[in-house]
Amino acid sequence: xxxxxxxxxxxxxxxxxxxxxxxxxxxxxxxxxxxxxxxxxxxxxxxxxxxxxxxxxxxxxxxxxxxxxxxxxxxxxxxxxxxxxxxxxxxxxxxxxxxxxxxxxxxxxxxxxxxxxxxxxxxxxxxxxxxxxxxxxxxxxxxxxxxxxxxxxxxxxxxxxxxxxxxxxxxxxxxxxxxxxxxxxxxxxxxxxxxxxxxxxxxxxxxxxxxxxxxxxxxxxxxxxxxxxxxxxxxxxxxxxxxxxxxxxxxxxxxxxxxxxxxxxxxxxxxxxxxxxxxxxxxxxxxxxxxxxxxxxxxxxxxxxxxxxxxxxxxxxxxxxxxxxxxxxxxxxxxxxxxxxxxxxxxxxxxx
Amino acid sequence: xxxxxxxxxxxxxxxxxxxxxxxxxxxxxxxxxxxxxxxxxxxxxxxxxxxxxxxxxxxxxxxxxxxxxxx
Amino acid sequence: xxxxxxxxxxxxxxxxxxxxxxxxxxxxxxxxxxxxxxxxxxxxxxxxxxxxxxxxxxxxxxxxxxxxxxxxxxxxxxxxxxxxxxxxxxxxxxxxxxxxxxxxxxxxxxxxxxxxxxxxxxxxxxxxxxxxxxxxxxxxxxxxxxxxxxxxxxxxxxxxxxxxxxxxxxxxxxxxxxxxxxxxxxxxxxxxxxxxxxxxxxxxxxxxxxxxxxxxxxxxxxxxxxxxxxxxxxxxxxxxxxxxxxxxxxxxxxxxxxxxxxxxxxxxxxxxxxxxxxxxxxxxxxxxxxxxxxxxxxxxxxxxxxxxxxxxxxxxxxxxxxxxxxxxxxxxxxxxxxxxxxxxxxxxxxxxxxxxxxxxxxxxxxxxxxxxxxxxxxxxxxxxxxxxx
Numbered sequence: 002x003x004x005x006x007x008x009x010x011x012x013x014x015x016x017x018x019x020x021x022x023x024x025x026x027x028x029x030x031x032x033x034x035x036x037x038x039x040x041x042x043x044x045x046x047x048x049x050x051x052x053x054x055x056x057x058x059x060x061x062x063x064x065x066x067x068x069x070x071x072x073x074x075x076x077x078x079x080x081x082x083x084x085x086x087x088x089x090x091x092x093x094x095x096x097x098x099x100x101x102x103x104x105x106x107x108x109x110x111x112x113x114x115x116x117x118x119x120x121x122x123x124x125x126x127x128x129x130x131x132x133x134x135x136x137x138x139x140x141x142x143x144x145x146x147x148x149x150x151x152x153x154x155x156x157x158x159x160x161x162x163x164x165x166x167x168x169x170x171x172x173x174x175x176x177x178x179x180x181x182x183x184x185x186x187x188x189x190x191x192x193x194x195x196x197x198x199x200x201x202x203x204x205x206x207x208x209x210x211x212x213x214x215x216x217x218x219x220x221x222x223x224x225x226x227x228x229x230x231x232x233x234x235x236x237x238x239x240x241x242x243x244x245x246x247x248x249x250x251x252x253x254x255x256x257x258x259x260x261x262x263x264x265x266x267x268x269x270x271x272x273x274x275x276x277x278x279x280x281x282x283x284x285x286x287x288x289x290x291x292x293x294x295x296x297x298x299x300x301x302x303x304x305x306x307x308x309x310x311x312x313x314x315x316x317x318x319x320x321x322x323x324x325x326x327x328x329x330x331x332x333x334x335x336x337x338x339x340x341x342x343x344x345x346x347x348x349x350x351x352x353x
Numbered sequence: 354x355x356x357x358x359x360x361x362x363x364x365x366x367x368x369x370x371x372x373x374x375x376x377x378x379x380x381x382x383x384x385x386x387x388x389x390x391x392x393x394x395x396x397x398x399x400x401x402x403x404x405x406x407x408x409x410x411x412x413x414x415x416x417x418x419x420x421x422x423x424x
Numbered sequence: 425x426x427x428x429x430x431x432x433x434x435x436x437x438x439x440x441x442x443x444x445x446x447x448x449x450x451x452x453x454x455x456x457x458x459x460x461x462x463x464x465x466x467x468x469x470x471x472x473x474x475x476x477x478x479x480x481x482x483x484x485x486x487x488x489x490x491x492x493x494x495x496x497x498x499x500x501x502x503x504x505x506x507x508x509x510x511x512x513x514x515x516x517x518x519x520x521x522x523x524x525x526x527x528x529x530x531x532x533x534x535x536x537x538x539x540x541x542x543x544x545x546x547x548x549x550x551x552x553x554x555x556x557x558x559x560x561x562x563x564x565x566x567x568x569x570x571x572x573x574x575x576x577x578x579x580x581x582x583x584x585x586x587x588x589x590x591x592x593x594x595x596x597x598x599x600x601x602x603x604x605x606x607x608x609x610x611x612x613x614x615x616x617x618x619x620x621x622x623x624x625x626x627x628x629x630x631x632x633x634x635x636x637x638x639x640x641x642x643x644x645x646x647x648x649x650x651x652x653x654x655x656x657x658x659x660x661x662x663x664x665x666x667x668x669x670x671x672x673x674x675x676x677x678x679x680x681x682x683x684x685x686x687x688x689x690x691x692x693x694x695x696x697x698x699x700x701x702x703x704x705x706x707x708x709x710x711x712x713x714x715x716x717x718x719x720x721x722x723x724x725x726x727x728x729x730x731x732x733x734x735x736x737x738x739x740x741x742x743x744x745x746x747x748x749x750x751x752x753x754x755x756x757x758x759x760x761x762x763x764x765x766x767x768x769x770x771x772x773x774x775x776x777x778x779x780x781x782x783x784x785x786x787x788x789x790x791x792x793x794x795x796x797x798x799x800x801x802x803x804x805x806x807x808x809x810x811x812x813x
Contacts, residue, residue, distance in 0.1 A: 207377070334432055336471075345770075351516050352515045353781060382544075386576070402544070409427075411682040419660060
């Protein structure tokens with residue numbers, strides 16, 4: 002925005018103001034919103050080019066990875082995070098799960114008429130901090146406004162670009178019988194933290210969302226293992242650990258055998274799930290990953306996970322089997338066996 | 354059939370409501386069905402109501418029963 | 425969690441399993457019915473069947489209040505939400521139950537019905553207080569465990585003078601269901617199964633006590649052992665049943681002594697009797713009309729009775745012709761005996777009561793145990809010294 006005109010404009014009233022349809026009209030007020038709320042917070046050389054798109058250098062000798070995510074979470078603010086940092090972490094993680102180094106992010110916002118500027122600023126500040134801490138700038142973006150009732154405060158869509166070395170193939174189809182199934186930490190925290198804020202399900206807990214960017218953890222694991230030893234990386238978000246493992250089993254055409262007592266879970270998450278009649282295996286995580294690795298590399302990869310702040314509670318929770326039915330099975334803590342099936346619809350609290 | 358958990362009574366909050374603790378998670382529930390319960394005792398919680406109390410001596414006795422060796 | 429985790433201990437489970445194996449007479453078949461849906465769920469979730477000798481078999485009974493809720497009752501709730509514009513409050517379990525016209529509460533919500541999941545009747549009361557201009561209807565399901573909370577909620581509504589709160593009462597009774605299973609008037613249609621004993625419900629018994637089961641033990645000469653909710657409780661109860669069968673006894677025993685006594689919770693029984701009374705008959709999905717098996721709201725509290733407050737009448741709706749739920753609920757057939765199981769009828773698309781809730785026989789078997797039906801071609805490859813800890 003032309004700085005010479007700045008002293009003729011009145012700054013946005015962040016304390017008391019709200020988004021209205023004018024902010025989305027594309028005129029001076031739209032530009033002011035972008036400048037004062039977004040550009041100022043995200044501030045980087047690419048965004049500061051000031052165009053509708055970002056001019057980026059092309060990485061030589063590597064391949065490009067692109068990932069995208071939409072975020073519609075409600076409430077916008079929850080213990081341990083908010084929709085802003087969640088949208089940054091989520092897309093960084095999607096890129097990292099291909100064994101790629103995330104480089105740039107884009108972010109588009111759909112703002113609901115009536116959203117307070119204070120809330121918007123809080124979300125954007127959180128995003129900026131998350132991006133800065135992760136070392137991945139938000140280089141381009143877009144904003145639209147929809148009428149009251151047609152959005153849930155704010156929807157955010159982020160796309161991430163990253164690079165991966167030639168020859169590295171990490172993906173859902175890579176699991177092989179005998180591989181070790183590693184989990185980076187305790188399950189169920191994000192889902193429980195969000196549920197604790199929903200009306201009619203209120204309970205007091207110190208559980209916070211585990212939302213985090215996992216790319217440096219992944220980098221450490223890749224260094225510890227020989228190239229090609231890590232077959233699959235995936236973060237168990239919606240649908241939880243059980244869904245992710247079923248996806249991988251399906252894609253790779255294998256089965257899995259897990260041990261229930263090896264799966265790390267915080268006592269409070271266990272208790273909250275018990276109270277609501279939910280199974281922690283199906284509850285969302287936003288800062289955990291599953292790694293399926295060649296058995297001879299498992300020790301080294303686990304050690305690398307333990308050495309990283311986000312992997313202290315990492316554990317080997319099972320191994321991949323040769324199973325044409327692609328069942329994910331589990332030895333239960335009581336010594337019996339069960340199937341860990343796909344989630345059927347949404348995980349709903351139960352009384353029975 | 355009915356999901357219910359033993360939780361420890363932490364605090365009375367008036368109007369037949371008590372704060373209980375299950376594994377570090379706290380919830381406000383009704384104790385209208387167990388009017389004589391004391392702080393520190395365990396109640397069985399179902400759909401936000403305590404439907405009975407837990408006898409901790411019997412709980413310990415039952416666990417001992419499980420540990421009896423096979424004949 | 426105190427008094428929960430200890431009852432899930434693997435070493436103790438192996439111990440009890442060893443006792444069952446050594447005490448079950450090898451040439452004898454033991455068939456026990458666990459009546460309570462929560463027990464069905466626990467058995468499947470922990471794979472307890474793997475710990476029992478092959479001649480001890482569990483048969484799943486009709487103790488799942490969601491499964492036995494007839495389509496017609498859900499239709500009533502749907503009409504109140506869709507046509508009368510009421511806020512319909514429900515426990516999460518009921519959301520996906522298929523009703524008429526391809527609808528369920530979840531699908532009706534997608535069409536604009538104001539349906540809210542609540543954890544407790546207290547939440548429904550709060551909604552009524554928060555929205556004085558809207559009618560709030562609470563869909564009350566469940567056996568005797570869940571009934572006293574509903575009764576208390578109605579009394580609280582009366583005390584607070586709430587003008588917009590009512591209850592669609594679908595509470596059902598345990599002893600009637602057990603009797604129905606044992607006496608099956610149309611036994612010729614379903615066949616009958618020799619049940620050697622019952623694992624009695626855990627939390628229902630906290631409320632009603634162990635006394636009500638003494639009639640069954642005596643009349644039908646079947647042992648009943650009331651079991652707690654955790655896998656070790658159920659296994660210990662099975663051991664106690666094996667012993668009773670071996671000894672030729674038919675008594676009511678209580679494994680769940682830490683929470684259940686003979687009289688039950690008198691205060692809870694009193695409150696229930698103040699607000700609710702017996703229906704002469706009630707249709708159970710899969711079982712047909714069962715006399716003296718359900719409750720309705722007393723005339724004194726008529727203004728809180730959704731059936732009287734609104735113009736909604738119950739209309740019976742039949743299940744799919746090939747649905748075998750009736751026989752499965754009686755323990756006469758297994759889920760895999762039903763042609764619809766796993767083909768047309770799945771947890772995502774349930775056709776009948778046994779698939780509807782996660783503790784129905786078919787749902788439990790599908791989600792936790794169907795790997796037992798399908799020959800699994802597996803080569804277990806030993807991990808290179810990284811055994812899961």
